[in-house]
Every structure is written in C-alpha cells, then in structure tokens.
Amino acid sequence: MQTRAKLLSKDPTKPRGEGARKGEHTSHLMELFEEQLKDILWAEKALIKAIPKMISMATSEDLILALTDHLKETHEHISRLAKVFKTIDKKPTTVKCDAMEGLIAEASEMMEDCEKGPKCDAGIIAAAQKIEHYEIATYGTLREFADTLGLIEAESLLMESLNEEKAADLKLTEVALEGVNMEAAAT
C-alpha cells in the first residue's frame, strides 16, 4: 500500500519529504505549505502590534494578564516559524494575510466605538478569540501538511504553537466566564 508521502513524491523510493527539502521536487502540497507559512508569519507579526492596543484598552486584570502572556508567546511563534522555514531551506518571508488584517481591523473599530470597561473587555475577548481561532485553523492545517510531507521537525514546532493558541483561546473563555461577561451583562 502506498503511503501519503509516496503518493506525493515523483520518486516513491525516496524517504518522506526528502525530495521536497532538497528542492529536487516541489509538490503542490509543499507549495501550499510554504504559502500558508508566509500567511501565518504575516499574521503573527501584525499581532505583535495589535495585541498591545488590546491590552491598553482592557480593564480586567485577568484579561490584561492573559493578553500579556499571549503577546510573549506570539514573539515565540515568530521565532518558531523561522525555524520551520529553515527545515525547508527557505528564508522566513511574509505574504499579507487578508483574513488577519480584517480581524484586526474589526477589533480596532470595536475598541474605537467603546469606552473602557466591561463591555469593551467582553468585546476584546470576542475579537481575540476570533483571532485565536484563525491561528488554530492555520496551525492545525500546517501541522497536517508537515505530517503528510514527512517534515517531522516542522510538525513538532507547529504543534507547539498550535497547543499555545488553543490554550490562549481556552484562557480567554475562562476570563469571560469568570467575570467579564457577567459584569458586561450587569452594566
């Protein structure tokens, strides 16, 4: 039975991913992998500028802490992506992510329209969770691509970021349920 990697390779005798790493054969999946890496790198870099604006508008201490912790992780995601690019012998470059640009623009509009307080905190959580879900979708897809391409190191790096994005999303849900939403409902 042919493995998924063999189905993708022009030379099925090659170990998984080997040809693609050396540039002897770039499969369509490898092209997509690289394109999606550029997309998420652009998104992560945009978030380095966007998250501090959310922090400056937040009033819940738990929300400020969650966003501050995740900002540190976002820096780590960027360095991790550079390592992933290295596993495929590519320089870390970006392509504008229209989806993230839109999500960040929505968050900015929401914050411009609201005063600091519980309503704004709940709105920031909503916006941040939409952003986390985009990242979870992208890292989940990239991890699966890396698995199919036999890029073991890349897969494990992407898995680490995927887990941190999921944890950040869960933390935001916790912050909402443990106070912010009730406070917004009461004001």
Ligand SMILES: [Fe+2]
């Ligand atoms: Fe991230």
Ligand SMILES: [Fe+2]
């Ligand atoms: Fe994130």
